[in-house]
Amino acid sequence: MHKIFDTINQVNTRIEKAARAAGRNPKEITLLAVSKRQTEDAIKQAYQAGLRDFGENYVQEALAKIERLPLEGICWHFIGPIQSNKTKSIAEHFAWVHSVDRLKIAQRLNNQRHDKLPPLNICLQVNIDDEASKSGFAADEVSEIAQQVVQLPRLRLRGLMAIPQRALNAQQSTDAFKRMHGLLHSLKKQPALTTLDTLSMGMSGDMESAIAEGANIVRVGTALFGARSDTTASNNN
Numbered sequence: 001m002h003k004i005f006d007t008i009n010q011v012n013t014r015i016e017k018a019a020r021a022a023g024r025n026p027k028e029i030t031l032l033a034v035s036k037r038q039t040e041d042a043i044k045q046a047y048q049a050g051l052r053d054f055g056e057n058y059v060q061e062a063l064a065k066i067e068r069l070p071l072e073g074i075c076w077h078f079i080g081p082i083q084s085n086k087t088k089s090i091a092e093h094f095a096w097v098h099s100v101d102r103l104k105i106a107q108r109l110n111n112q113r114h115d116k117l118p119p120l121n122i123c124l125q126v127n128i129d130d131e132a133s134k135s136g137f138a139a140d141e142v143s144e145i146a147q148q149v150v151q152l153p154r155l156r157l158r159g160l161m162a163i164p165q166r167a168l169n170a171q172q173s174t175d176a177f178k179r180m181h182g183l184l185h186s187l188k189k190q191p192a193l194t195t196l197d198t199l200s201m202g203m204s205g206d207m208e209s210a211i212a213e214g215a216n217i218v219r220v221g222t223a224l225f226g227a228r229s230d231t232t233a234s235n236n237n
């Protein structure tokens with residue numbers, strides 16, 4: 001309990017400093033606790049220490065946690081790779097999906113989102129460094145995809161997400177975050193997309209430069225929970 005309390009304070013301090021340095025209000029930035037491969041106990045402690053937003057990468061692992069942690073006000077974000085046979089579970093159990101990387105996935109999530117639930121919040125994942133191994137839309141196709149996704153009634157398109165290349169240096173990740181900022185800015189000029197409000201970027205190692213470039217959701221795992229143990233993992237998506 002004390003340990004997570006301390007690390008949350010440390011991360012919040014980093015967020016506040018980075019926001020102030022950029023002339024931004026720290027309250028604009030949501031700390032998304034990435035709880036993949038962390039125990040339910042760790043999540044419960046983080047919740048008790050005040051966190052409400054949790055990010056998961058593996059559907060089966062996440063569903064078990066969601067079922068066992070029906071905590072008031074807790075908000076689950078899906079941030080991992082999406083197989084199309086898993087969209088129904090994701091549409092039924094999450095409030096946000098950050099990792100939409102194909103139009104077909106967005107369409108399935110839309111069709112499978114229950115009428116009784118509020119629209120599912122969506123970020124389009126952008127392959128901002130054009131990495132062959134990474135999923136996400138190319139920067140130059142995002143506008144066209146966004147035009148289509150914004151029309152899906154059971155989804156609420158919020159913005160863009162990126163996982164920049166493991167940077168060779170700080171300037172390179174700053175450049176990637178800057179390109180993301182520019183991309184969101186240009187999308188917002190289109191009449192159907194003016195309400196986009198989210199840049200999901202920045203992790204334990206680079207949240208400061210992401211915040212400097214306009215991130216409003218930072219996805220932080222190890223800086224909060226420590227190293228992930230593979231023994232608690234269910235890697236079978």
Ligand SMILES: *Cc1c(COP(=O)(O)O)cnc(C)c1O
Nearest residue numbers: 034079203204219220221222223
């Ligand atoms: C694991 C993960 C994170 C958290 O990374 P840390 O370096 O542990 O903070 C953030 N985003 C995504 C998409 C992840 O898969």
